Amino acid sequence: MNDMSEGYVTADGRKIGGTLMEMKNITLKFGGVTAIQDISFDIRDGEIRAIIGPNGAGKSSMLNVISGFYIPTEGSVYFKGVKRGPMKPYQVAQLGIARTFQNIALFDGMSVLDNIMTGRLTLMKSGLLSQAMWWGGASKEEDEHREKVEKIIDFLEIQSIRKTPVGRLPYGLKKRVELARALAAEPKILLLDEPMAGMNVEEKEDMCRFILDVNDEFGTTIALIEHDMGVVMDLSDRVVVMDYGKKIGDGTPDEVRNNQDVIDAYLGVSHD
Amino acid sequence: MPDQLLFALEVTLNGLMAGVMYALVALGFVLIYKASGIFNYAQGVLALFAALTLVGIQQGQVPFAHLINAVTGMHVTEFGWKIPAILAILLTAGVMVGLAIIIEKLVLKHLVNQAPIILFMATIGMAYFLEGFGDVMWGADIKTLDVGLPQGINETLESVTDKALGYGFFIDNLDIVATLVAIALVTALTLFSQYSKQGRALRAVADDHQAALSVGISLRFIWILVWSIAGFVALVAGIMWGSKSGVQFSLSLIALKALPVLMLGGFTSIPGAIVGGLIIGVGEKLFEFFAGPLIGGATENWFAYVLALVFLVFRPQGLFGEKIIERV
Numbered sequence: 256m257n258d259m260s261e262g263y264v265t266a267d268g269r270k271i272g273g274t275l276m277e278m279k280n281i282t283l284k285f286g287g288v289t290a291i292q293d294i295s296f297d298i299r300d301g302e303i304r305a306i307i308g309p310n311g312a313g314k315s316s317m318l319n320v321i322s323g324f325y326i327p328t329e330g331s332v333y334f335k336g337v338k339r340g341p342m343k344p345y346q347v348a349q350l351g352i353a354r355t356f357q358n359i360a361l362f363d364g365m366s367v368l369d370n371i372m373t374g375r376l377t378l379m380k381s382g383l384l385s386q387a388m389w390w391g392g393a394s395k396e397e398d399e400h401r402e403k404v405e406k407i408i409d410f411l412e413i414q415s416i417r418k419t420p421v422g423r424l425p426y427g428l429k430k431r432v433e434l435a436r437a438l439a440a441e442p443k444i445l446l447l448d449e450p451m452a453g454m455n456v457e458e459k460e461d462m463c464r465f466i467l468d469v470n471d472e473f474g475t476t477i478a479l480i481e482h483d484m485g486v487v488m489d490l491s492d493r494v495v496v497m498d499y500g501k502k503i504g505d506g507t508p509d510e511v512r513n514n515q516d517v518i519d520a521y522l523g524v525s526h527d
Numbered sequence: 528m529p530d531q532l533l534f535a536l537e538v539t540l541n542g543l544m545a546g547v548m549y550a551l552v553a554l555g556f557v558l559i560y561k562a563s564g565i566f567n568y569a570q571g572v573l574a575l576f577a578a579l580t581l582v583g584i585q586q587g588q589v590p591f592a593h594l595i596n597a598v599t600g601m602h603v604t605e606f607g608w609k610i611p612a613i614l615a616i617l618l619t620a621g622v623m624v625g626l627a628i629i630i631e632k633l634v635l636k637h638l639v640n641q642a643p644i645i646l647f648m649a650t651i652g653m654a655y656f657l658e659g660f661g662d663v664m665w666g667a668d669i670k671t672l673d674v675g676l677p678q679g680i681n682e683t684l685e686s687v688t689d690k691a692l693g694y695g696f697f698i699d700n701l702d703i704v705a706t707l708v709a710i711a712l713v714t715a716l717t718l719f720s721q722y723s724k725q726g727r728a729l730r731a732v733a734d735d736h737q738a739a740l741s742v743g744i745s746l747r748f749i750w751i752l753v754w755s756i757a758g759f760v761a762l763v764a765g766i767m768w769g770s771k772s773g774v775q776f777s778l779s780l781i782a783l784k785a786l787p788v789l790m791l792g793g794f795t796s797i798p799g800a801i802v803g804g805l806i807i808g809v810g811e812k813l814f815e816f817f818a819g820p821l822i823g824g825a826t827e828n829w830f831a832y833v834l835a836l837v838f839l840v841f842r843p844q845g846l847f848g849e850k851i852i853e854r855v
Contacts, residue, residue, distance in 0.1 A: 322741065348743030360738035362731050373731045377743035379724045397722075436742065 262299070265492055272300030275476055276321070276444060280330035283316055283500075290316040292500045293330070298444065303470055303477045305487045307511075308497035309520060314480045315357060317497070318448050321478065322354045323347030349377045353442035355433045357449045357480075363422035367413060367432050368404065370421050374439030375400045404439055410472075411435050411465060427458040431465070438469060445469070447479040451486055459483070463490060484521075488512065496520070533694040538816045539809055544702030546808020547709045548771070551764040552781050553788040553800040554712065555757045560794045561720070562733045562753040563635075565646040569654035571782025573623075573758055576657050578765030578774040579665040580622050582672050585615040590664045612674035616762070623758030624751075631750045639746065640736060658779055667776065672769035676704050705767045709801065712763060716756070717797050725752060733795075787835035793848025802846060807831045 262272045276298040283291040291313045298304045306314045319325040321332060323344040332339045334350060342350075353374070362370050379396060408414055411431055416424060421432060430450060437445055450466065451459045463486060469475050481487045487494060488508040496504035496511055498520040504511045511517055552574060559567040567573075583590060587606040596602055610618070634649055677700035689695035720726040731739045732749045739746065768778055792803025815826045838845065 324737075324740070343745070344740035345743045345745045348741055354741050356737065356741070360735050360741065362734035362738060364734050365730060369727065369730075373727055373739075373742045373744075376724060376728055376731075440742065 265302075269301065269471070271302045271492065274298070274333075275300040275335065276478075277333040278317075278321070278330070279333060281317070281320055281327045281332070282329040283313070283320060283325055284328045289500050291320070291327070291497075294495075294497070294500075294502045295330075296495045296502065296505055298476060298478055299493075301470070301474055301476055302492040303466070303479070303490055305491035305494045306478065306480045306497060307482075307484070307487055307494055308503075311499075312497040313500040314497055315448055316500075318354065318446050318478070318480055321444075322352060322446055348440065351440070351443035352446065353437035353440045353444075354446035355430070355437050355448055355450060357452065359426075359429050359433055361421045361429060361433055361436070364420065366418050366420055367424070367435075368408070368417045370432055371404045371407060371435045371439045372400065374436040375404065377440055403441075407435050407438050410468070411438075427454050427461075430454070430458075430462065434462075434465065434469075438473075438475075441473075442475060444476045444478060447477065447481075449480050449482060451481060451483055459486065466490060530694060533692060535813070535816060537694075537696050537698075538812045540696060540698060541702070542809035542812030543805055544699065544706060544808070545812065546805035547702070547706045547801075548764075548767060548804075549781075549784055549788045549807055550801045550804025551705065551709055551712075551760070551767060553785040553792065553804055554709075554716070554797065555760040555764065556782075556785055556789055557792075557794060557797055557800045558716070558757045558760065559753055560789075561797075562729050562749060563646070564643050564733060565650060566643075566794070567757065568647065568650040568782065569657060570757065570761060570785070571779040572654045572657045572661075573626075573761035574765040574768065574781065575774070575776065575778040576626075576661045576765075577619055577623055577758065577762035578672060578769035578778060579661045579670070581615055581619040581674070581762070581766065582670045582769070582774050583665045584618050584622075585610050585612060585674070586670075588665060593666060594663060616674065616766070619762055620759055623762055624755045627751050627754035627758050630754055631747060635750050635754075636747065654779070654782075658776065662776070670769075670774040672766065672774050674766060674770065676701055676766075676770050678770070701767070701771055708763060708767070712760065713797055713801055716760075720797065725749075729753060784831065787831040789845070790835040791838050791845055793845025796845070796847035799845055799847030807834065810834055 262270060264270055274297045279295050281291055281294045306317055308314050316325060320327050323342045326341045408417060413431055416428060421429060451462050454462065466477060470477055491508060493506060494508055494511045495502060496517045503516040503520055504514040555570040556567055559565055587608040587610065589603045589606060592604050638646055638649060679700055681698050681700045681703060684698050685695035720729060728744045729749055731744055732746060736746060768781060788800060788803040788807050791806055792799030811827050811830050814830045819826050
């Protein structure tokens with residue numbers, strides 16, 4: 256962890272801090288299938304880190320390891336320099352690691368507002384009893400949380416659909432609501448699993464703008480998986496490239512773009 | 528007013544009261560269905576188990592007395608003390624929470640992300656296990672439950688209506704108490720589910736396990752909470768039914784009476800359980816009153832199911848159920 260104190264400044268003048276999260280020699284096996292093989296990389300405080308790779312490269316598995324949905328077979332995850340034991344996903348969420356899903360996991364029966372409010376559950380303090388009895392300012396606390404949520408709603412420009420049940424929304428808006436719910440938790444790290452999959456050009460541009468704004472305004476560290484190479488190269492500060500469960504590249508977008516292994520993986524050279 | 532009409536009114540009132548009793552059972556189903564999408568077949572048995580435990584604790588029965596006697600050759604049956612009703616109810620509530628924890632640990636934990644039918648089968652297994660367990664623990668004889676609830680016909684109401692209308696209404700005191708309890712219970716549960724942190728978490732878990740985990744909700748905690756509440760509702764239902772007709776093993780069959788109530792009210796709605804219960808209760812009684820004599824009576828056995836069937840055809844999600852919206 257010798258680079259904890261180090262940092263750098265990006266071309267557009269954002270300050271990137273030291274290592275916030277580090278994956279050390281992560282291996283993930285499902286029975287005989289190796290989804291991730293001995294991968295190490297770090298995520299620095301305040302940066303936008305992308306994980307790319309062809310289909311089946313193990314990107315989503317990696318994100319699931321980070322968010323605690325999978326427990327790595329070998330290797331460990333370090334958060335703020337501390338080794339993280341095997342944790343349940345809800346415990347990881349309570350650490351301040353929020354995520355979205357590739358296939359959108361929202362609460363379809365609830366309104367947009369209620370969905371986003373669930374994002375703040377980890378931040379609510381009032382206990383069961385006081386909630387039940389309305390003691391201890393549970394209601395006042397609710398108002399404060401509501402205020403924060405309204406800010407996020409404004410930020411992501413979804414005021415007009417606040418009361419709509421999520422099940423009725425079109426795909427692009429659902430993705431945005433999911434981002435809002437993750438943001439509501441005020442996370443240290445935001446994990447986005449293909450935030451732009453299935454979107455049209457206009458929706459993609461919007462989403463790009465939101466991701467950059469989130470990073471800029473809240474200083475949230477973002478790790479994202481994306482297929483669209485153009486998007487990844489525009490958005491991210493550093494990129495990890497995976498192929499067949501292995502890491503084949505790691506660096507700035509320019510470095511990665513010129514890496515022969517990466518070019519081979521994307522253009523299809525036979526693997527031996 | 529003609530006597531016939533007054534009598535019909537009395538029947539309706541009695542129907543409403545009977546409906547409340549159905550609703551009390553249906554409530555437990557709705558709670559678990561809302562939070563986990565499981566139709567909990569064991570809800571009726573939970574009510575039976577709660578009532579058995581309550582009587583056992585109150586009477587100072589030795590649990591597993593039969594088993595202990597058979598193994599050790601002793602002849603223990605009772606501790607020889609009686610416990611006040613309130614304390615016994617609290618203790619039983621504690622037992623129901625313990626039961627919820629055990630159910631989560633032994634059954635639910637191992638069935639995360641399984642299809643609803645698998646969980647449904649698990650609850651059937653639980654139902655039979657609990658029924659047998661209750662038998663072994665407290666014995667199979669019919670017990671009388673008396674926690675001091677008023678019984679018999681309400682005389683005030685009878686004399687008042689007699690003076691006012693010239694026709695005294697026969698309403699059971701116990702039914703009145705059950706109605707008041709049900710109103711309080713539903714109000715509390717609705718407030719809890721709509722406005723509390725845990726209530727929101729509960730609805731979240733019902734909707735999507737993965738998403739719930741990702742916002743930091745512990746499935747374990749929510750399930751224990753839900754089954755505890757369902758156990759508590761079962762206890763209330765057990766007290767009411769047990770006071771009315773004694774604690775006997777056929778109590779577990781009231782679960783089947785709750786089914787049409789749920790189809791009417793919707794599986795996901797707490798107020799729906801109440802309204803569904805009332806409609807079934809009143810419908811049943813009125814149908815028996817008007818049509819019963821024409822077709823040979825005993826219509827109460829099947830009327831609820833036919834009514835539910837008619838509802839299923841026209842409004843499959845029930846009166847208050849969430850409309851199923853699917854984007855194609």
